Amino acid sequence: MMKVAIIPVTPFQQNCALIWDDETGKGAVIDPGGDVPRIMAAISDQKVSVETIFLTHGHIDHAGGADELAKALGVPIHGPDRRDKFLLDSLPETGLNFGVSAPAVTPDEWLAEGETINIGGQVFDVLHCPGHTPGSVVFINKAHKFGVFGDVLFRNSVGRTDFAYGDTDALITAIKTKLMVLPDDFSFICGHGVASTIGAERRSNPFIR
Numbered sequence: 140m141m142k143v144a145i146i147p148v149t150p151f152q153q154n155c156a157l158i159w160d161d162e163t164g165k166g167a168v169i170d171p172g173g174d175v176p177r178i179m180a181a182i183s184d185q186k187v188s189v190e191t192i193f194l195t196h197g198h199i200d201h202a203g204g205a206d207e208l209a210k211a212l213g214v215p216i217h218g219p220d221r222r223d224k225f226l227l228d229s230l231p232e233t234g235l236n237f238g239v240s241a242p243a244v245t246p247d248e249w250l251a252e253g254e255t256i257n258i259g260g261q262v263f264d265v266l267h268c269p270g271h272t273p274g275s276v277v278f279i280n281k282a283h284k285f286g287v288f289g290d291v292l293f294r295n296s297v298g299r300t301d302f303a304y305g306d307t308d309a310l311i312t313a314i315k316t317k318l319m320v321l322p323d324d325f326s327f328i329c330g331h332g333v334a335s336t337i338g339a340e341r342r343s344n345p346f347i348r
C-alpha cells in the first residue's frame with residue numbers, strides 16, 4: 140500500500156511529502172524545502188528507503204533543502220521542468236532575502252510533460268503546469284487517484300502569479316485542461332495548507348469557474 144507523510148517545513152509551512160510503499164519500504168521525498176533534520180527524522184521514523192528527491196518547482200520553500208538532503212541520503216534530484224533553472228540557480232541570493240542559507244540546486248534530471256516517475260513502485264505521470272513558475276510540474280497517480288500539485292492548485296485557491304515571471308492565463312489554462320479533467324474523487328496534496336479533491340475544487344474554487 141502507498142503511504143504518505145506530510146512534513147511541514149520552513150517558515151512558509153511548505154508541505155514536504157514523504158511517499159513510500161509499506162511492503163518494500165522504498166519511496167521518495169517531494170519538495171524538501173528546508174528543515175532537513177526534520178525530514179531525516181521522518182524518513183528514519185517510517186524506516187523508508189528513499190530512492191529519489193522530486194521537485195515540483197524551483198521556489199526556495201520547495202527546493203531550499205534539496206541539495207543538503209540529496210547529499211545526506213546519496214540520492215538524485217529529479218525535476219522540475221528545466222524552465223525553472225533560473226530559480227534553482229538563484230537560491231543562494233533568494234535565501235539571503237529570507238535569512239536562510241540555501242545552496243543552488245542542480246537536478247540530476249529535469250522532468251517534462253508526459254514523462255512518468257516511479258515512487259516506491261507506483262507510477263506517477265508528470266504534467267507541466269506553468270504559471271506560478273515557468274517550470275512547475277505536478278505528479279499524478281491514476282491508480283490511486285492521488286496527486287502532488289505543488290503550488291499550482293490549492294483548496295479554494297490557486298498558486299500566486301504576481302511574480303515578474305508569473306502567468307495567470309497559463310496557470311488557469313493548465314488547471315482547467317490538465318487537472319480539472321481528473322475525476323471528482325481524485326485527491327491531492329498541495330504545497331501549503333490542507334489537501335483537497337478535484338470534486339471539491341470543481342464545486343467551490345472561485346478561481347476556476
Ligand SMILES: [Zn+2]
Nearest residue numbers: 196198271290
Ligand atoms: Zn511556489
